[in-house]
Amino acid sequence: MKKLLLTMSTVAVAGTMILTGCGSESNGNDAANAPANSQTDNAPANAGGGNAADAANAPTNAPAAEMKLRILDANVGGKTPEENTKFEAEIKRLTGIDAKMEKPASDYDQKVLTALGSGEKYDLIELSDLGQLATFVDQGVVTDLTDFVTKSKVLSDPTVVPTSEWDQLKDKDGKIVAVFSKFQGGTMPIVRKDWLDKLGLQEPKTLDDYYNVLKAFKEKDPDGDGKNDTYGLSTSDLYDIQGFMSAAGLKYRYVMKDGKRTIPYASEAAIPMYQWFAKLVKEGIMDPNFVTNDTGKMRNLFLTDRVGMVTYWDAWVGMFNNMKQQEDPSTKFQAEALDGIPGADGTVMLRRGDPDFWIVPVNAEHPDAAKKFLEFWHTEPGITLGSLGIEGEDYTKSGDAYTLTDTGKDHSSDHGVPFWYNENVKPPFGKLPGVQAAQDIVKQHATLELSLPGWDDAEKIVKNYALKAMSGQMDAAEAVKKMHDELLGKKLIDE
Amino acid sequence: MKVLKRYGALYVMMVPVIAYFLVFAYYPLVKGLQTSFQDYRLMGDRPYVGFANYSAVMHDSMFWDAMVNTLVIGGGILLFTFAAPLIIALSLNEVLRTWYKKLAQMVLYVPHLLSWVVVGGIWIFMLSPDSGLVNMILVHVFHRAPFNFLADSTWARWIMIWLATWKEMGYTCILFLAGIVSINPSLYEAARIDGATRWQQLIRVTLPQLGNTMKVVFLLNTLGILRIFDEVFVLRNPTIATKVDVLMMYTFQKGILDIKLGPASAASFFVLLLTLALTLVVRRVTRFDEV
Numbered sequence: 014m015k016k017l018l019l020t021m022s023t024v025a026v027a028g029t030m031i032l033t034g035c036g037s038e039s040n041g042n043d044a045a046n047a048p049a050n051s052q053t054d055n056a057p058a059n060a061g062g063g064n065a066a067d068a069a070n071a072p073t074n075a076p077a078a079e080m081k082l083r084i085l086d087a088n089v090g091g092k093t094p095e096e097n098t099k100f101e102a103e104i105k106r107l108t109g110i111d112a113k114m115e116k117p118a119s120d121y122d123q124k125v126l127t128a129l130g131s132g133e134k135y136d137l138i139e140l141s142d143l144g145q146l147a148t149f150v151d152q153g154v155v156t157d158l159t160d161f162v163t164k165s166k167v168l169s170d171p172t173v174v175p176t177s178e179w180d181q182l183k184d185k186d187g188k189i190v191a192v193f194s195k196f197q198g199g200t201m202p203i204v205r206k207d208w209l210d211k212l213g214l215q216e217p218k219t220l221d222d223y224y225n226v227l228k229a230f231k232e233k234d235p236d237g238d239g240k241n242d243t244y245g246l247s248t249s250d251l252y253d254i255q256g257f258m259s260a261a262g263l264k265y266r267y268v269m270k271d272g273k274r275t276i277p278y279a280s281e282a283a284i285p286m287y288q289w290f291a292k293l294v295k296e297g298i299m300d301p302n303f304v305t306n307d308t309g310k311m312r313n314l315f316l317t318d319r320v321g322m323v324t325y326w327d328a329w330v331g332m333f334n335n336m337k338q339q340e341d342p343s344t345k346f347q348a349e350a351l352d353g354i355p356g357a358d359g360t361v362m363l364r365r366g367d368p369d370f371w372i373v374p375v376n377a378e379h380p381d382a383a384k385k386f387l388e389f390w391h392t393e394p395g396i397t398l399g400s401l402g403i404e405g406e407d408y409t410k411s412g413d414a415y416t417l418t419d420t421g422k423d424h425s426s427d428h429g430v431p432f433w434y435n436e437n438v439k440p441p442f443g444k445l446p447g448v449q450a451a452q453d454i455v456k457q458h459a460t461l462e463l464s465l466p467g468w469d470d471a472e473k474i475v476k477n478y479a480l481k482a483m484s485g486q487m488d489a490a491e492a493v494k495k496m497h498d499e500l501l502g503k504k505l506i507d508e
Numbered sequence: 509m510k511v512l513k514r515y516g517a518l519y520v521m522m523v524p525v526i527a528y529f530l531v532f533a534y535y536p537l538v539k540g541l542q543t544s545f546q547d548y549r550l551m552g553d554r555p556y557v558g559f560a561n562y563s564a565v566m567h568d569s570m571f572w573d574a575m576v577n578t579l580v581i582g583g584g585i586l587l588f589t590f591a592a593p594l595i596i597a598l599s600l601n602e603v604l605r606t607w608y609k610k611l612a613q614m615v616l617y618v619p620h621l622l623s624w625v626v627v628g629g630i631w632i633f634m635l636s637p638d639s640g641l642v643n644m645i646l647v648h649v650f651h652r653a654p655f656n657f658l659a660d661s662t663w664a665r666w667i668m669i670w671l672a673t674w675k676e677m678g679y680t681c682i683l684f685l686a687g688i689v690s691i692n693p694s695l696y697e698a699a700r701i702d703g704a705t706r707w708q709q710l711i712r713v714t715l716p717q718l719g720n721t722m723k724v725v726f727l728l729n730t731l732g733i734l735r736i737f738d739e740v741f742v743l744r745n746p747t748i749a750t751k752v753d754v755l756m757m758y759t760f761q762k763g764i765l766d767i768k769l770g771p772a773s774a775a776s777f778f779v780l781l782l783t784l785a786l787t788l789v790v791r792r793v794t795r796f797d798e799v
Contacts, residue, residue, distance in 0.1 A: 123764050129550045130769065148767050153552035250746055301637040304659040305745050375551055469766055470570065476746030484659060484747070503569065 080382035082112040085128060086139040087121040088369065089194060089399060089429030090114050096406065096420075100428070103403045107394050110382050129154055134376050136383040139194055141369045143181065144464040146191060149372065155190045156373040156380065162189045167388045174391065174434045181368055181461065191370040192387045195399065196432040198327035198452055199365040199459030200253035205321045206349035208235035220260045220289060220354055224298075230321030231298045244320045246293060247300035249308045251278075251476055253324035254290075256353035259362040261286050266462040267471075273507035274465060278475050279496045287482035287489035294485050304480050315348070322351075326366065327455050328431050331445025335425055338446075350451035353458060365459035369429075390430075396438045399430030415441040471505040544773035561774035571775060573750065574758040577665070581740075581754060582733030584669035590726055593677045594718075597684035598710060613685070616678030627675055628742030632658060635667075664748035672739055680725055687721030688714060723794045730790045734783050755779050 082104075091097035097114055104112040115135075117124040122145070125138060129149075140146060149155050162168045162179065174193060182191040202223075209216065209226065212233050217223040227245025229235070236243055248254055255265055263277040263286065277283065293299040300320055302310065314320040316333065330350050337346035353361040371390075373383045389395040401408045407421035407428070417426075425431070426442065432452070444452075474496060482492035500506045512519065544561050546554045565571050596616065603609045619627065634640050637654040646652045657663050691714065699709050737756035744752050753761075755775065763772030 126550075126764055126767060145767075149550070152550040152767065154550050301654065301656055304656065304747050305632060305636075469761070473746065473749055477750055480659070480745075480747045481661075484656065486660065486747070 080110045080385065081379050082110045082136050082382040082386055083134065083379070084112060084114045084137045084139075084386075085125060085135045086114060086116055086137070086429070087141070089139060090116050091403070091428065092424055096403070099403050099406055100398070103398055104386070107398065108385065108389050110386055110389075112386070129374065132376070134378050135374055136377040136379045137371045137386065138374060139369065139371055140191070141197075141367055143367045143461075144468065146182070146370070146372070147184070150184045150190055154372070154374055155184075156375050156377065157188045157190060158192060158373065158384075159189045161384050161387075162192065165384075165388055167391050168192065172436045178368075178434065182370055191372045192390075193434060194369045194371050194390065195430040196434050197366045197368040198432065199363050199455035200255065200324060200326055201353060201363050201451065201454055201459075202256045202322055202324050202351040203315070203330055203333070203348050203451075204351050205230075205235070205315075206347040207345045208321045211235055211237075216349075216351060218352075218354070220257075223257070223354065224289070224293070227293060227298045227322060228296070231296070235321060236318040238318075242319065244300040244314070245298040246322045246324075247306065247311045247314050247320040248303045248324050249306040249311045250304055251479055252308065253364060255362060255364040256324060256351070257289075258283070258286055259356055259360075260354035262356035262358070262360065262362070264362050264460075264462070265364065266468060267465045267506075268463065270508070274505075275508060276471060276475060276500060276506050278479055279493060279500055279506065281490075281493060283479075284482075284489045284493050287479060287492065290483035291485040291489060294483065304484055327451035328448060330451040331448035332425060334446040339422065347447075349447055350454050352454055361458040363455065363459040365455060365461050367461070391433070391435055393435075393438045396430055396433050396435060397441075399428050400426045400433070401441070402426075402428045417442070467505050470503065471500055474499050474503070474505070540773050540776060543769055544777050546770055548769040548773070550767070550769075557770070561770040562778075564771050565774045565778065568771075570753075571755075571758055571778075574753050574755045577752055578734055578736065578754040581665050581668050581752065582736055584665065585672045585736070586726075586729050586733050588669055588673040589676050589680060589729055590722075592673050593680035593725075594684055594722070596677065597681045597688060598714065600681070600685065601688050601714065602706065602710075613678070613682065616681055618678065619675045620679040622675070624675075624738035624742050627671065628739070631667075631671055632743065658743065658745065659747045661748050661751045664751045668736075668739060668743065668752055671743070672736075680729075683725055684718065684721060687718050691717040726794060727787065727790055730786055731783060734779050734786070 091100040097116055101112050101114055104110055122142075125140070128135065128138075140149075146155070167173055178193070179189055182189055182193070184190050204216070204226075208230060212229050212235055214226050214229060215222070217226045230243055230245040232241075234241070234243070251265070258265070258278070261282045263280070263283055265278060266276070268275050268277055290299065294301065300306070300311075300314060308325070311320075311323050312325070312329070312333075315323045316336065327350060330348050333348040334346065337344045353363045355361050371383075371387060373380055377383055390399065401415065401417070402421055402424055404410060407418060407424055409416050409418065425445070426440075478487065478492040478496035478499075481487040482489040487495075497506075501508075545556050545558065547557045547560075548554050600609050600612055603612070622630075635642050635657040637643050637656045642657070643654040647654055657667060695713050695717065696709055699713050704712060735756055736754050737760070740752050740754050740757050741760070744757070756779070759772050759775045759779070762768045762775060
């Protein structure tokens with residue numbers, strides 16, 4: 014009897030465990046999730062608007078039936094899990110869409126890949142890498158959104174998104190396969206203007222000017238603490254040194270020349286530039302950790318008066334200034350964007366960042382809700398949500414006047430959309446100090462980089478030798494020769 | 509059949525365990541094997557391509573570079589994480605003060621409790637040419653110029669080996685100490701009666717009696733040498749990548765970053781087969797079956 018009981022109980026436990034392990038979460042909301050009619054084909058998102066600008070700024074219509082939406086995102090949403098829940102509620106209030114946002118704390122790209130590979134169904138996925146978009150197109154992941162965008166009164170309005178910008182989000186057949194989530198800027202050298210003023214220096218224009226300024230930052234105690242504890246320049250490996258390489262007319266990544274793939278950083282023209290950096294390293298002007306720095310460490314050096322110049326995003330000019338002013342309203346800290354160095358033909362080459370964008374995966378269960386959200390995201394309520402944040406949490410509104418709460422001030426008007434394309438929506442508080450000048454520089458000089466298949470392998474080789482040359486471990490000419498030969502040997506360049 | 513009838517309940521108890529391994533270990537393994545023979549796309553059709561992925565991996569010079577790095581770094585780690593804890597365990601065994609012995613064990617064991625993310629962060633800071641402790645000592649004590657250890661490819665492999673040894677030394681040391689404790693005291697007593705010195709006791713009694721523990725530790729360490737990843741992932745940077753990118757890093761690069769899941773799965777199976785072969789060789793060489 015005992016044996017029988019033991020056997021039965023064991024079988025019961027085993028059976029339960031197996032069923033638990035093998036069971037899958039069923040979605041009992043299929044009826045509730047049935048897509049409503051697409052706005053694209055029927056009424057515009059902002060049917061109330063009489064003209065394009067009105068349409069672009071008006072909220073989307075409330076849906077006839079409840080719509081569901083599952084979003085995987087890296088930047089959009091609340092700053093904490095609790096605020097993310099409020100963000101979802103705000104989307105529901107503004108659009109009627111019952112949105113569920115998943116915002117992984119780290120390893121976002123891996124999460125995206127794992128989710129797609131395992132067949133998980135999201136309606137919107139946020140990405141920020143055009144190379145990855147091209148791969149996802151090849152892998153059959155993304156939905157063709159051409160019809161949706163061209164027929165959408167919001168998204169097809171050139172004052173909402175300039176027509177030429179859509180070229181970034183087209184596949185090789187010219188189909189639009191994604192929708193922007195925000196306006197992405199570019200990178201440039203960012204200098205401590207207060208240090209320049211204190212040392213009586215002019216803004217540098219040429220390579221020699223830059224050298225003199227950086228040397229002064231190192232040697233003339235710009236922070237005034239009486240210690241030799243400052244550096245002229247910090248970077249995060251090759252990240253964003255484009256503003257300097259511009260002096261030799263060198264664009265990062267691939268450049269097509271007569272139909273052949275070239276990498277300018279692996280050309281002889283790059284030798285003097287690597288030598289220039291090596292000189293900075295040798296003289297202690299450059300932060301010696303630049304090879305192992307992540308961008309966070311680089312930013313911290315700048316914010317803690319350890320370095321006078323970094324190479325980073327336009328938006329961060331304002332963030333730097335805002336953070337220091339929040340910390341100490343009487344601070345003299347002043348970050349300012351600098352033009353890159355003109356090449357021999359007078360052209361400045363800066364880097365424009367890959368855009369942040371949404372894709373609708375082909376297995377999305379609620380594509381219509383996704384499209385409705387994408388339109389909403391580019392209207393005034395959507396932009397306000399993505400920038401200022403949640404009404405009552407990040408800001409309060411009285412009539413047309415907005416007031417940031419303490420939480421809102423901490424969040425620097427960034428809930429995924431610090432800047433946007435829609436010209437009809439003006440920032441209620443203006444831009445953070447220094448940002449407009451930085452964005453003007455980006456608009457004037459920055460261009461996208463060309464990332465062709467094989468770049469990931471090529472970049473390893475470029476970085477290896479370039480950083481060795483810059484840090485003085487290897488002679489610059491030898492490094493460039495080896496870099497070029499290895500790239501050619503592995504068929505990663507054509508000449 | 510009689511045995512089954514008699515111990516049926518015990519066999520049934522094994523069912524959940526077997527089910528667990530089937531579902532969470534062997535099913536993914538079979539799926540991985542299937543992927544390695546496919547032109548795997550995240551969505552849509554996934555046609556079978558025979559051994560094309562294996563061929564692509566075999567003809568990829570970066571795979572072979574990673575193989576060399578893995579064997580050098582893994583081999584170094586295998587050697588040092590075996591020898592260093594053994595020496596320390598034997599030394600600690602000679603320490604007479606119990607409090608000192610316990611303290612030393614605890615101090616040595618702590619790094620094992622930390623994740624590689626923490627260990628990496630600590631050592632990136634410690635080795636920093638700007639304000640790291642190691643360079644502070646170099647500059648202020650030895651009057652040498654600061655050195656960027658983590659950006660110099662000649663040091664990269666040694667640093668990986670040394671840090672792995674430092675982190676895992678305490679754990680393996682405890683295994684050896686447990687082995688030493690289980691040695692029959694009468695053997696030492698007999699040796700002392702025969703006039704053996706402490707050194708002779710160490711050589712003639714402790715080491716031979718520790719043989720089986722040493723075999724187990726060596727075999728366990730061998731299983732891991734081709735699977736080094738966390739340490740390299742945390743500590744690598746572009747200037748040392750060519751010297752430290754190991755097989756698992758190659759797989760990560762292909763699968764997660766380049767989204768080429770077919771070749772990544774093929775490379776994983778190479779690692780699996782090599783680990784199996786290596787383990788069988790070590791079993792044979794150490795005559796593990798005689799443990």
